[in-house]
Amino acid sequence: MLHALYYSAMARPPKPERKNELLEQIVDHLLDKTFASLSFRTLADGLGISSYVLVYHFGNREELINEIVRHIEARHDALKPENPEGFAREDFRRWILDSWNWLLIERNRQLQRLEFEAALQDAVSLNPRGSAMRKFAYWHSFSADWLVNQGMQRAEADSSARLFTTSLYGLQYDYVLNQDRDSVEQALHLLMDRFFTGLDQALSQANR
Numbered sequence: 001m002l003h004a005l006y007y008s009a010m011a012r013p014p015k016p017e018r019k020n021e022l023l024e025q026i027v028d029h030l031l032d033k034t035f036a037s038l039s040f041r042t043l044a045d046g047l048g049i050s051s052y053v054l055v056y057h058f059g060n061r062e063e064l065i066n067e068i069v070r071h072i073e074a075r076h077d078a079l080k081p082e083n084p085e086g087f088a089r090e091d092f093r094r095w096i097l098d099s100w101n102w103l104l105i106e107r108n109r110q111l112q113r114l115e116f117e118a119a120l121q122d123a124v125s126l127n128p129r130g131s132a133m134r135k136f137a138y139w140h141s142f143s144a145d146w147l148v149n150q151g152m153q154r155a156e157a158d159s160s161a162r163l164f165t166t167s168l169y170g171l172q173y174d175y176v177l178n179q180d181r182d183s184v185e186q187a188l189h190l191l192m193d194r195f196f197t198g199l200d201q202a203l204s205q206a207n208r
Helices: 002-010 016-032 040-047 051-058 061-079 089-103 106-123 131-150 154-178 181-206
Strands: none
Touching: 016 040, 016 051, 016 061, 016 106, 040 051, 040 061, 051 061, 061 089, 061 106, 061 131, 089 106, 089 154, 089 181, 106 131, 106 154, 131 154, 131 181, 154 181
């Protein structure tokens, strides 16, 4: 009987709008939980639905987690500038600060925690999603391209952008872990100042 219900459900194509609605409910449910504790049964009980609804839309636990991670990561899409060309220094600073203030929202802090958990699991997975690496590569590449557009040599820009991007991730981890907003914000402003100082020094040396 259970197998019949499963195959009957799988025979009907899932509705994208219902799947997206479920993902929003799932993400809200996970704000104070971990991926490690996630199963179809615990999730179904928490949402007050049948586990067959989850099987119908997501197939298995691995695909469910993949969909959740993609859904969480997609929230960053609205923050991504198209390209660094014509991006003045104040534009770059404002972009970083606006992105940071957005992260400070409690819901986003919890989602960042889940992202970190998923990224660490991905590092030892036999079938890694690779999305965390692609996300890091985007922020690093954008920052490096911006530095090059400002006049820095590519090799130095790549190293400076990696240090900057890695430091931003570290500050995010600091905030997720310690929730000390004032201290982390002070460190962020210091990081920004040193990032621009490094750029000025590189341009000064290049013009000698």
